[in-house]
Amino acid sequence: MEKNRENLNNPNQDLTQDLNSILGLDTQLNTNNLIIRPMRKEDIEGVHMVEVDCFDDPWSKKSLMDELKNNLARYLVAELDSVIVGYVGVWFVVDEGHITNVAVHSNYRGQRIGDRLVEEMVKLCKSEGLVSMTLEVRSSNTVAQNLYRKYGFKMAGVRKEYYSDREDAIIMWNQLSEL
Numbered sequence: 001m002e003k004n005r006e007n008l009n010n011p012n013q014d015l016t017q018d019l020n021s022i023l024g025l026d027t028q029l030n031t032n033n034l035i036i037r038p039m040r041k042e043d044i045e046g047v048h049m050v051e052v053d054c055f056d057d058p059w060s061k062k063s064l065m066d067e068l069k070n071n072l073a074r075y076l077v078a079e080l081d082s083v084i085v086g087y088v089g090v091w092f093v094v095d096e097g098h099i100t101n102v103a104v105h106s107n108y109r110g111q112r113i114g115d116r117l118v119e120e121m122v123k124l125c126k127s128e129g130l131v132s133m134t135l136e137v138r139s140s141n142t143v144a145q146n147l148y149r150k151y152g153f154k155m156a157g158v159r160k161e162y163y164s165d166r167e168d169a170i171i172m173w174n175q176l177s178e179l
């Protein structure tokens with residue numbers, strides 16, 4: 001599975017969000033019942049829907065299922081009232097955690113769900129004895145960069161033209177011992 005797949009937002013979702021905004025439908029959600037927990041087989045359908053919503057080249061259900069069998073991968077889902085609204089994944093590479101993805105369905109953004117996912121994943125990596133975490137993020141994706149910075153990730157370099165549309169990737173690292 002390639003980590004550097006496209007992570008552009010689906011333009012149709014942006015349109016949906018704009019319409020919701022015009023119609024006054026983007027009311028604050030009640031996230032009191034939000035649960036962050038390990039991904040299970042029965043979550044694959046919901047996680048795949050988040051993938052399709054968020055990315056131009058979503059991972060297949062089979063790829064997601066394979067991740068469940070990968071001893072060096074950990075995935076957490078965000079479940080709200082029995083709906084999978086987001087997820088985060090990490091690969092363990094010796095004592096480093098490589099974030100594969102963080103995604104929140106566009107209907108549920110801006111409600112601290114991405115925040116909770118990253119917070120819990122950082123905690124999990126620390127509890128499993130990892131010393132650092134890393135990821136790549138599009139240079140234009142300031143929303144995700146802001147989120148990662150909140151949890152200790154710092155810019156450490158640039159991979160020029162990393163993505164297929166030649167956009168640069170920002171490399172971020174998080175030294176867990178400094179938290």
Ligand SMILES: CC(C)(COP(=O)(O)OP(=O)(O)OC[C@H]1O[C@@H](n2cnc3c(N)ncnc32)[C@H](O)[C@@H]1OP(=O)(O)O)[C@@H](O)C(=O)NCCC(=O)NCCS
Nearest residue numbers: 054102103104109110111112113114115137143144146147
């Ligand atoms: C990135 C993403 C996961 C954030 O999820 P979210 O649930 O909307 O984020 P939250 O509401 O938890 O916000 C967490 C932090 O993200 C940043 N953030 C969120 N929305 C933002 C916005 N519109 N503008 C700037 N920063 C923003 C802020 O730092 C925010 O914390 P703050 O409000 O205390 O400043 C979500 O936008 C997403 O799924 N995007 C598409 C997929 C993607 O790009 N994934 C990252 C790939 S590397």
